[in-house]
Amino acid sequence: MTTNALERPANVPADRVIDFDLYSFPVEGLEYQRSMRDIFLSHPGDVLWTPHNGGHWIVKTSELVGKVLSDNDHFSSRRIMVSAEDSDRPPLVPLQLDPPHHAAYRQLLQQALSPKAVGKLGERARELSIELIEGFKKDGHCEFIGQFAQHLPIAIFMEIVGLPAEDRPLLTDIAETAMRGETEEARNDAAGKLMAYGMAKVAERRANPGNDLISTIAKAEVDGKLIDDFTLTGLILLLLLGGLDTVASTLGFYAQFLATHPEHRRQLVEHPDLIANANEELLRRFPIAILAREVKADLVVDGMAFKAGDMVLVPTPMDGLDEDKFHEPLSVDFNREKPGANTTFGGGVHRCVGSMLARTELRMFLEEWLKRIPDFAIKPGTSPKVSARSVATITSLELVWAV
Template identity: 55%
Template sequence: MIDNNKKKVRIMAFAIPPVPRPEHVSPEQVIDFDIYALQAENGEYQTLISRLLHARDAPNLLWTPQNGGHWIASRAAVMEEVLESPERFSSRQISVIGPMNPSPPFAPLQIDPPDHNQYRKLLGLAMSPKSIEVLGANARVLAIELIEGFKKRGECEFIGDFAAHLPIAIFMSMVNLPAEDRPELLRISELLVRNESLVATLQANQQLSAYTMQKIAERRANPGDDLISHLIRAQVGGAPMTDHTLIGMINLLLLAGLDTVASMMGFFACHLAQDVELRQQLIVDPRLIRGAVEEMLRRFPITNLARLVVADCTLAGSVLKAGEMILLPTAAAGLDEQRYDNPQDVDLQRKPCINATFGGGAHRCLGAMLARVELNIFIEEWLPRIPDFQIRPGTELHVHSGSVAAICQLPLVWGVT
């Protein structure tokens, strides 16, 4: 399940040796689990997470010596309690590896209530239903253009040819960035979320912050109606935000917009390429697409959230100490058989319910509505044009695991008439 050779390289890069089990952790809770070294082949990332964390009689709260030692919530109910209890579990640190936490911090993601809401409101206008309707219309035009561009080839590399383009185009329209900046932004975002070297990750973060600071300076000199100009003019507590805070907020928007939706889209396409029956259902009755998106969001979560324990407390019958970290692999929540019957199945008859795919509590993803729109548009425009497609025979799919899981490459093929 874990490639030891790659794991050794990864540990050398991050230089974080395993740590001893603390006295307050029972031996039954210990699992050798490294979220940065999981090797999920053939796209089965969520299944691998479930198999590792949902073993028979496994505790609902586990502990690993990897990455400095941290807790792991393995069940949906435990994750919900953590996400809804910011007074015990802070978002100030969102990575179990200390140096991997963003600098400048991502606002409002790394700001706890009640201050969190002041910053969240500043982004509300950009994520309003009216704004998302406009963004969705633009995304649909681009989706059709991209699909028509490679449809007659009978093949594409889905991530690079489609999934990576749709979210970045939407983000760039929100903040009014020039189209020629797209390759550089894609390069930096790829380094930030896919790099296995801590040094390289920190360098990429510096590059992104330098780019963002340049754009802030440009908008101060020539303000407009875009989101960056709006944030520069905004006030929190009666004063404008500092450059440090602005950089963190814009960096968050960039990475969330570029990487998360594209990664989720990759898992959707991977499943649709293999589930012929589901494809046919959606082609025959497109009204089912919205429900299918919700069910696949439940089935294929990709984020691994983390929280800092800020006070000694009890969780799932265990004592946690202030200063410890807890990891929340949302894939384990989506495939929790204690919450869902036959969780591995994509079942269009399943009754929708709130899940952890977009987080929870005060920090529930502000862009969830926009992400849903993008995912719906992908299926609505793809299936009528390319109804019968498959993963290129002989392909071995590899998934990168980290704060966000992603299929690295997804070659698709289909017949051309």
């Protein structure tokens, strides 16, 4: 959907204008990342400008993606979407707070995702992976997104925050609408439902606290005071959106790649010691997040005059798929050196606080699935589709294998 198309400002050279709408651009098959890269690389210059969604800049090299994400002096996280539809919501804390104001809230989340905690959660993820796979292995088929991807990471998340397992389907559906609903009204309505659900749980934990993350947040003090409800609502919304969507979306891209590349499957089955590196390589090749930042003050980037208040789109695929950083970046090479040197989990002070847990859950999938279902394919006659706004996902993925 194209929104708020803008005439080219005087500070934008005509040769840097690209007809690109983040929320509606042609994707070839399931190649969301490649399609975006091809569109950007078809235009000259390392910085582009599009009139869509209010008009905004786009950075298209690994160097500039890293710069925008790490330079807090010139780029703010106050606005993290190129559209303005989330402007009336509470800020997603700590993601939409600039340093140093973000630090105390980020620390609350980090405590629940420490290496020690992730170690225990990793074993739970392994147990759950085995349980799920064994549950449908004998059938010779599954709808991967609904039967695995939306179960494994979300079940672990529900345990971290102490939410009842029976609420998973409801919350998953609401989060999907909040992230990728057809209309702004639908997305805002879903976000409102998530906020209301989360704050109801906060009220419960304030009355009867437990050992879960929501209880920790509900009781936490920042600067000697309990977190006010407005700030807490944004924090809870971010927590729910992150926990209910991102790893599930990444799992879909992992599964579709392995389903269509038998030589890569065999490599991991025969050499399971490669799985840790393969995990990093697949993260590099299939980023799902498209970030954005607001320009704080006038500056020049790649010869372009950025003005205070301008929005800059930061597509993480343009880091992992930059040929100046990675040799043959579109190819998946499980022996690649240092594939993890990328911004798939963001960058700078806002790098994803749950990245360690996400990596662990994704590795559990690779290890346990390939032990039990080493050969599988996309069901003939089905046509999986990619749905995306700021986070891309595969909406349905029918897999088949011989029993």
